[in-house]
Amino acid sequence: MSECNETGIITLKPIGIIRSDFQALDNVPIGGGTSQIEIFPEYKDGLLRIEKNSHLWIQMWFHKAPRDVLKVVPGKVNSNLPEYGVFGLRAFGRPNPIALSLVRLEQVKDNLLWVSGLDAINETPVLDIKPYYEQEIVFSPDTPYIRPLKREMRQQIFMKQALLHHQEKCDQLLLGVRMALIADDYFGQLNSRELKLTVNGSPCLADVLQGLSNARLANPPRFRYNKTHELQQSIWEKDGSSLIITVKQPITDDNFFNTDDQQLFIIDFKE
Numbered sequence: 001m002s003e004c005n006e007t008g009i010i011t012l013k014p015i016g017i018i019r020s021d022f023q024a025l026d027n028v029p030i031g032g033g034t035s036q037i038e039i040f041p042e043y044k045d046g047l048l049r050i051e052k053n054s055h056l057w058i059q060m061w062f063h064k065a066p067r068d069v070l071k072v073v074p075g076k077v078n079s080n081l082p083e084y085g086v087f088g089l090r091a092f093g094r095p096n097p098i099a100l101s102l103v104r105l106e107q108v109k110d111n112l113l114w115v116s117g118l119d120a121i122n123e124t125p126v127l128d129i130k131p132y133y134e135q136e137i138v139f140s141p142d143t144p145y146i147r148p149l150k151r152e153m154r155q156q157i158f159m160k161q162a163l164l165h166h167q168e169k170c171d172q173l174l175l176g177v178r179m180a181l182i183a184d185d186y187f188g189q190l191n192s193r194e195l196k197l198t199v200n201g202s203p204c205l206a207d208v209l210q211g212l213s214n215a216r217l218a219n220p221p222r223f224r225y226n227k228t229h230e231l232q233q234s235i236w237e238k239d240g241s242s243l244i245i246t247v248k249q250p251i252t253d254d255n256f257f258n259t260d261d262q263q264l265f266i267i268d269f270k271e
């Protein structure tokens, strides 16, 4: 329900509200969390058969975000970066603080949706819900690299990206994220058209690394894969330099965050 009067003012009526443990935007993790979306009773019929979708776009109104900004330094990510216009960023502050979040639908009961991956605080008004259609995926678009200063934040972003692509948190996913972090240290932007990737190992590792590098088999050819049980290895090549990352020991949930790169991998870089 919206209307536009002669002065160009649009009126929107929220269809629901977010119920979450997060009370402030600074506390919301990059991968989002598990939240509940309460749809107001008069809009409940709009949920008919929504459970057929695994993923949804949630449009919300970030009622606490500033509305008087047009250019910002994405300082939460990296304060050394230049300014960007807000229409080329996902920053909270913008003239109309409409937020867009891709979530996984976990459960539906009556007028309540349980979702994971939502990056919104408690009591955020919900404006609309739309299905995520795979026909609309652009697998490797050109994007600026807004590189987080902290490796920990890069790791969180890679984890989210890997899970969305691979859809299971297996050991090989953890391995792929660790390899991608090392490749990012040496080469930066992993979806660069100039960066080529060869994976020798399991299909899971290849799938995760393809998702993280957005390397396609052709146009331009950036990705090669050799299935083997003998080793787990990724080879990254750009501008005549090569980086070979080979697994030394199996990775588990316990040592994922705490073990040094050098203990897990043999890292061989040639300029």
Ligand SMILES: [Zn+2]
Pocket (backbone or CB within 6 Å): 166, 168, 170, 172, 173, 204
């Ligand atoms: Zn897997």
